[in-house]
Amino acid sequence: MHGIVLVELRRFVDQKFGGDTWKKLQQESGVGSKMYMAMDSYPDQEAIALVTTASRMTGKPVASLLEDFGEHLVPRFIGIYPMLIKPQWKTLDFLEHVEETIHKIVRRDNPGANPPQLTCTRVSPNEVVIAYNSSRKMCGLAKGMVKGVARHYGEEVALEEPTCMLRGGAQCKIFVKTAG
Numbered sequence: 001m002h003g004i005v006l007v008e009l010r011r012f013v014d015q016k017f018g019g020d021t022w023k024k025l026q027q028e029s030g031v032g033s034k035m036y037m038a039m040d041s042y043p044d045q046e047a048i049a050l051v052t053t054a055s056r057m058t059g060k061p062v063a064s065l066l067e068d069f070g071e072h073l074v075p076r077f078i079g080i081y082p083m084l085i086k087p088q089w090k091t092l093d094f095l096e097h098v099e100e101t102i103h104k105i106v107r108r109d110n111p112g113a114n115p116p117q118l119t120c121t122r123v124s125p126n127e128v129v130i131a132y133n134s135s136r137k138m139c140g141l142a143k144g145m146v147k148g149v150a151r152h153y154g155e156e157v158a159l160e161e162p163t164c165m166l167r168g169g170a171q172c173k174i175f176v177k178t179a180g
């Protein structure tokens with residue numbers, strides 16, 4: 001997992017739970033008290049251990065923690081990569097361009113970064129379907145990021161995930177509908 005995600009995970013835990021939660025989380029998950037660097041890469045297993053332990057410590061399901069974290073990530077990523085976002089976009093346009101315009105450039109400019117391959121198809125003027133397939137199986141994060149994008153544009157979205165890797169699907173399919 002790219003360091004930028006882990007740096008943000010720490011910021012998210014500090015903001016949401018405060019105190020020495022992050023320190024405890026590092027100890028309990030067995031990753032040790034290391035300092036994550038935004039430009040480095042770390043084993044996926046560390047991020048997974050941190051989130052799984054956070055779930056155990058807080059009693060919140062992993063999927064819901066990932067969603068909250070995904071929502072937190074979007075304004076941070078937009079702040080870091082504002083040049084990748086076109087001013088005329090709204091929520092569904094943004095989602096349609098995550099793979100070809102955003103993740104592609106992130107991969108090109110950060111050789112250590114390995115964002116998931118997403119396929120986003122506009123099925124109607126107010127609906128897209130995102131096919132998500134990653135060995136990390138973090139569709140919760142993807143759904144949280146969709147909500148973060150909608151929040152950025154002040155739009156309401158309805159999400160449905162009829163097929164999910166965590167329920168035995170070959171990939172996750174996330175339908176995103178806007179009110180308009």
Ligand code: HEM
Pocket residue numbers: 001002003004005077078081084095098102103106112113114115116118130134135136137138139141142143145146149
């Ligand atoms: C400004 C917008 C975005 C930027 C700059 C961005 C960039 C990144 C980066 C740097 C990573 C970490 C890759 C790694 O750990 O090697 C990542 C992961 C991820 N991104 Fe994006 N992303 C953006 C928007 C989105 C959106 C809108 C979605 C969902 C539709 C999304 C879905 C994901 C997921 C699920 C991961 C976790 C890794 C995985 O599941 O394999 N991203 N992204």
